[in-house]
Amino acid sequence: MQSIDRITVLENLLRLPGKSGEEHEVAEYIIQTCLGWGISPSQIHVDDAPSRIPLPCTTGNLFISFPGSCSGPQILISSHMDTVPLCAGAKPVRVGDKIIPEGLTALGGDNRTGVAAMLCLIQAIIVKKLPHSPLVFLFLIREESGLQGSRFLDPKRIHKCSYGINLDGGSCIEGTIAAVGANRFSVEIQGKASHAGVHPEKGISAIMVAALAMEKVYRGGWFGKVTHGGKTGSSNIGILSDSAGGAVGQATNVVTDFVRLKGECRSMDPVFMNDITNAHQMAFEEAAKEIPDHEGNCALVHFQKQCEYQPFTLSRDCPVISLFENSVKALGKTPLLKNGRGGLDANWFFEHGVSSLTIGAGQNQIHAVGEWVDLNQYQGACELLEEMISKAAT
Numbered sequence: 001m002q003s004i005d006r007i008t009v010l011e012n013l014l015r016l017p018g019k020s021g022e023e024h025e026v027a028e029y030i031i032q033t034c035l036g037w038g039i040s041p042s043q044i045h046v047d048d049a050p051s052r053i054p055l056p057c058t059t060g061n062l063f064i065s066f067p068g069s070c071s072g073p074q075i076l077i078s079s080h081m082d083t084v085p086l087c088a089g090a091k092p093v094r095v096g097d098k099i100i101p102e103g104l105t106a107l108g109g110d111n112r113t114g115v116a117a118m119l120c121l122i123q124a125i126i127v128k129k130l131p132h133s134p135l136v137f138l139f140l141i142r143e144e145s146g147l148q149g150s151r152f153l154d155p156k157r158i159h160k161c162s163y164g165i166n167l168d169g170g171s172c173i174e175g176t177i178a179a180v181g182a183n184r185f186s187v188e189i190q191g192k193a194s195h196a197g198v199h200p201e202k203g204i205s206a207i208m209v210a211a212l213a214m215e216k217v218y219r220g221g222w223f224g225k226v227t228h229g230g231k232t233g234s235s236n237i238g239i240l241s242d243s244a245g246g247a248v249g250q251a252t253n254v255v256t257d258f259v260r261l262k263g264e265c266r267s268m269d270p271v272f273m274n275d276i277t278n279a280h281q282m283a284f285e286e287a288a289k290e291i292p293d294h295e296g297n298c299a300l301v302h303f304q305k306q307c308e309y310q311p312f313t314l315s316r317d318c319p320v321i322s323l324f325e326n327s328v329k330a331l332g333k334t335p336l337l338k339n340g341r342g343g344l345d346a347n348w349f350f351e352h353g354v355s356s357l358t359i360g361a362g363q364n365q366i367h368a369v370g371e372w373v374d375l376n377q378y379q380g381a382c383e384l385l386e387e388m389i390s391k392a393a394t
């Protein structure tokens, strides 16, 4: 059995490409490494989530299951294999207690640190004979493209898990116990073209409807950081385009007849998340009525909204929280609990009935050129996982 040190595992993983939808080389590395450690092929399963994901995928979610060496709860341990496109061609270089990219790329510490920490835990189970309850290791696809892997997995594969530990973040002493949900929306405004100099009154400017609607959203306090009646959330309109995604409008002398806008709304509160989204819809519908042509015709507004993922908050008595806190303390550190402002695979695990706490494993400045890995946090996460797993075993 070939033993690999923790940092080498991480460096090997950081060298592999694997943007969202193209995680096959990472999955293959995990599978071959585990087979090399003597894991039976019967413990390994690649699922059929790609048949449900509406985007191309070169592999499915990878499950590696262990019956317990002791009794205790079945635990889901997860991280995502994919990285953002900015990581393409990344070459990891070790500098002291950090790993940085050699060139002008991101690094992929988000989330190969989590994948590596999981592989190190598998090695500890086999080599150090770490006592453990039944475990399901889940290496996910397509997190960065909208939490697709966790959304479309078969819930039956994880429904026996009492709780989960998800790895995706920076600090190994910070446990994320709640995260926002998000709605996405798109608005199509169909106005009417006319010569802007000769017959402007015969036109209906989709641009002006959009502008007036955005003014209403802004003045109403529904844009950016949103606070109403003690509830908080956020919203953004990120894209304005024509129907094909190109520039809005064709010429300065034509009243612009079409605009498409795309935006999002987030909140920890699912009702408030919808309130923010509905405020946007009302603003667009009202604005359209305020800008008629000379015959009283108004623009048509087609507003589409979709829940991308629901917010979640773990119950304070969920055993994974005390397991995390006690394990961090046992390692001589002080645990912190926090809420996440972005979506996590844990959002979908919660929907599937598995409460999961998310911890970090050393990623820093993610999704940016100059992303780096903090090796102390990474090693800390590896130690914490071992502590948590052996503590949970009875």
Ligand SMILES: [Zn+2]
Pocket (backbone or CB within 6 Å): 080, 110, 111, 143, 168, 169
């Ligand atoms: Zn991530």
